[in-house]
Amino acid sequence: MPDQSGRTVIVTGANSGLGFEATKAFTQKGAHVVMACRSLERGNRARREIESMTTGASLTVLELDLGSQASIRQFVTEFDSEFDRLDVLLNNAGVMMTPYSTTEDGFELQFGVNHLGHFALTGLLIDHLLETDSETRIVMQSSVAHRNGTGEIDFDDLNGRQSYGRFEAYAQSKLANLLFTYELDRRLRAIGTDTIAVAAHPGSSATELPDGDSEMETSTIRKIFSKFVNTFLTQSASTGVLPALYAATAENVDGGHYFGxxxxxxxxxxxxxxxxxxxxxxxxxxxRLWDISEELTGVTFELEEPQPA
Ligand SMILES: NC(=O)c1ccc[n+]([C@@H]2O[C@H](COP(=O)([O-])OP(=O)(O)OC[C@H]3O[C@@H](n4cnc5c(N)ncnc54)[C@H](OP(=O)(O)O)[C@@H]3O)[C@@H](O)[C@H]2O)c1
Known part of the structure; x- marks a missing residue:
């Protein structure tokens, strides 16, 4: 990774797994990292751990619950009051294969946190990215699982109210991450800015993800599944985060690209x-997903819709 001195980076889900590794890597290269964490306690614990291994680490922990539009707005207000530049927004946080549940705003949890939460966060931060005086990037952490299920967005039942499968809902949320990233990049190209949107995925990496949502109870079967996955099927989180770090910092990256x-x-x-x-x-x-996401979150981007090619 090139030197990141003077740059400000937001990492969502920075206290655990890939987000933790990304935070560590950016910090070691001199960036100031804003750790956007659902729990301040878990965020500060992770901050102390990184500080203990990195001399001169420059970190801020701010609370962000992507399942709450109010929390997302509060996070942006706090960010606004402390920071005047944003070089990289790494939309990394996520939950996987959770039992049916809804966010504070009534959205199905995986769609709400993984897609709608990051959609709203990006919309509320886009001016910072556009106004920062260098090339800036939005990086979205997706998954090979975007191909699972039907491989489509179920617009008739986006929030899984009629029928819910935890595997399918995760797949849909990760497909939504990609649709959003590519459409965002097309809209950024249409206004001629040097801010780009890029996607990445970590393959299969050993993290807390197979346990589900850390704020929900994990069944014994799931704990066994998680242990099995992390022991036999994964690479380390520090390797798994490399595609996202590449997307965020490598020189030969164009908007709309996807790395794994x-x-x-x-x-x-x-x-x-x-x-x-x-x-x-x-x-x-x-x-279609963009319009619905604006409607559901109430966050609109001041970006032109690109003309069909
Ligand atoms: N690990 C893999 O093999 C793999 C494969 C494909 C894609 N991914 C993607 O990689 C990303 C990172 O996952 P990971 O593997 O590093 O898992 P992880 O260790 O479970 O980390 C997930 C992070 O997301 C945070 N998070 C969950 N719900 C949140 C919410 N409502 N608001 C804010 N933050 C929230 C968690 O916070 P708490 O600690 O508070 O729960 C945690 O910091 C996810 O988007 C996942 O879909 C991972």
Whole structure:
């Protein structure tokens, strides 16, 4: 990673797994990292751990619950009052395969946290990214799981009220991450800015993710599943975070690109450019999701809709 001195980076879900590793890496290269964490206690514990291993670490912990539109707005207000530049927004936090549950605002948890939360956060921070006097980036952490389930967005039942499958809902939220990133980048290109939106995925990495949501009870079966996955099927979180770090900082990255590991089935390895499923590149689907996301969150981006090619 090139030197990051003087740069300000926000990492969501910075206290654990890939977010923790990203925070550590940015800090070691001299960036100031704003650790956006749902729990201040867990965030500060992680901050102390990074400080103990990095001389001169420059970190701020701010509270952010992506399942609460009020919390997202409060986070942005606090960020606004303390910071005047934003170089990288790493939208990393997430929950996986949770039992049916809703966010504070009534959205299905995985769709609400993984997609709508980051959609709103990005919309409320976009002016900071546009106004910062260097090339700035939004990086979205997606997953190979975006291909699972139907590989489509279920617009008739976005919040899983009629039928819910935890596996399918996770897949949909990760597909939504890609549709949003690519559409955001098209809209950024349409206004001629040097802010870009890029996607990444970590393959299969050993983190807390298979346990589900840390604020929900984890069943014994799930704990066994999680232990099995993390012991036999994963690479380390410090390797898994490399595609996101590459997307955030490498020189030869264009907006709308997607990076993942270069090994078998993109499960492990070094960062390389990868391709996502056909739906993720579909412009009408992306525009439809964008409009609904604006409606549901009440956050609108002041960006032109790109003209069809
Ligand atoms: N690990 C993998 O193999 C893998 C594969 C594909 C994609 N990913 C993606 O990588 C990202 C990071 O996951 P991870 O593997 O590092 O898992 P992790 O160790 O469980 O970390 C997830 C982070 O997200 C935070 N989070 C959860 N709900 C939140 C909310 N409502 N508001 C704010 N933060 C919230 C968690 O905070 P708490 O500590 O408070 O729970 C935690 O910091 C996710 O987007 C995931 O979909 C991971």
């Amino acid at each position: 590991p270069d090994g078998f089935l993109e499960m492990r390895g070094n960062p390389t450019r990868v391709v996502s499923n056909a739906t993720s590149y579909d412009h009408p689907t992306a525009r």
